[in-house]
Amino acid sequence: MGNSWWEIEVICDRDLEDALYWRLERFGCRGTASTDWGMDRAVRAYLPAVQAQLLDLSALALWLQQDAAMMEFEPPDVRWRLIDDEDWARSWQKYWQPLEVGDRFLICPAWLTPPETDRLTIRLDPGAAFGTGTHPTTQLCLEGIEMRLPPGHSGGTIADIGCGSGILSIACLLSGATQVYAVDTDPLAPAAAISNAALNDLAPDRLIAEQGSIERLIQLVPEECDGIVCNIIAETVLELIPHFNAIAKPRCWGAIGGILIDRASDISVALQKHGWQVGALWRRGNWCSFNIRHRQD
Numbered sequence: 001m002g003n004s005w006w007e008i009e010v011i012c013d014r015d016l017e018d019a020l021y022w023r024l025e026r027f028g029c030r031g032t033a034s035t036d037w038g039m040d041r042a043v044r045a046y047l048p049a050v051q052a053q054l055l056d057l058s059a060l061a062l063w064l065q066q067d068a069a070m071m072e073f074e075p076p077d078v079r080w081r082l083i084d085d086e087d088w089a090r091s092w093q094k095y096w097q098p099l100e101v102g103d104r105f106l107i108c109p110a111w112l113t114p115p116e117t118d119r120l121t122i123r124l125d126p127g128a129a130f131g132t133g134t135h136p137t138t139q140l141c142l143e144g145i146e147m148r149l150p151p152g153h154s155g156g157t158i159a160d161i162g163c164g165s166g167i168l169s170i171a172c173l174l175s176g177a178t179q180v181y182a183v184d185t186d187p188l189a190p191a192a193a194i195s196n197a198a199l200n201d202l203a204p205d206r207l208i209a210e211q212g213s214i215e216r217l218i219q220l221v222p223e224e225c226d227g228i229v230c231n232i233i234a235e236t237v238l239e240l241i242p243h244f245n246a247i248a249k250p251r252c253w254g255a256i257g258g259i260l261i262d263r264a265s266d267i268s269v270a271l272q273k274h275g276w277q278v279g280a281l282w283r284r285g286n287w288c289s290f291n292i293r294h295r296q297d
């Protein structure tokens, strides 16, 4: 069971997809891929087998059905099966295709030849870490990066809190940032981020990634940062916000995602309390992201 994965397949109404992602992420799923399924969507999520027992999966199915009932949708069809490492990789290969995000990025699975494009291509091997670009919260953060680091931008140090696969770190580096310091509490994430940076031909010293959270980042960064990217659920972001100042230059920007729309006002209040101005709040489905700037005082 050590090297196997649960593949959880959920067939649901397309308007339920956002809420579903949230529930799957909270359950601990490391990655998701979705495809059309007639008029519905088929969402597949992957979780190391050691992290869940059959009873946990039954509870998840019940939560998903309750979520659907509360939102007045038909109950989703939820199934799961154990797959080994090889099948897991094959599943990704089947369902995960190159994806354009925003005006500037193209996310391309490592095993495919990137298509001809004038977009910035982020090549990714999902490994076991979260972050393939298919999730709306990742896309919102990528669009935030696109706004802060426009074509021709060069320089700056960025902090990536909850780096997962390193997708946001790599986006910053390909957009001209000089250096990224990244942390993630998931022990598998830093290595995934570093190997994905290498896959994109980025010099190893441009991305320093370590296990931990903001307290590790405070030790890691030699000087305050020009930007912060952070795509984690609202409860965690609320704990992190009071510590942002310890790593931020005056006028530091932030692309903060992972927030369900009904938590937006809590986040906004906390940001303002700690000296951050909300420049824009972007929404996709039930998710939103904050583009913020530190007040200069």
Ligand SMILES: C[S@@+](CC[C@H](N)C(=O)[O-])C[C@H]1O[C@@H](n2cnc3c(N)ncnc32)[C@H](O)[C@@H]1O
Pocket: 025, 129, 130, 131, 132, 133, 135, 137, 138, 141, 161, 162, 163, 164, 165, 166, 167, 168, 183, 184, 185, 186, 189, 212, 213, 214, 231, 232, 233, 236, 258
């Ligand atoms: C939604 S994923 C984001 C991954 C990637 N940055 C992206 O945008 O796709 C959130 C990541 O944050 C990590 N995480 C959760 N709580 C954390 C914390 N307190 N400090 C640092 N990382 C955390 C998780 O392990 C996970 O990899």
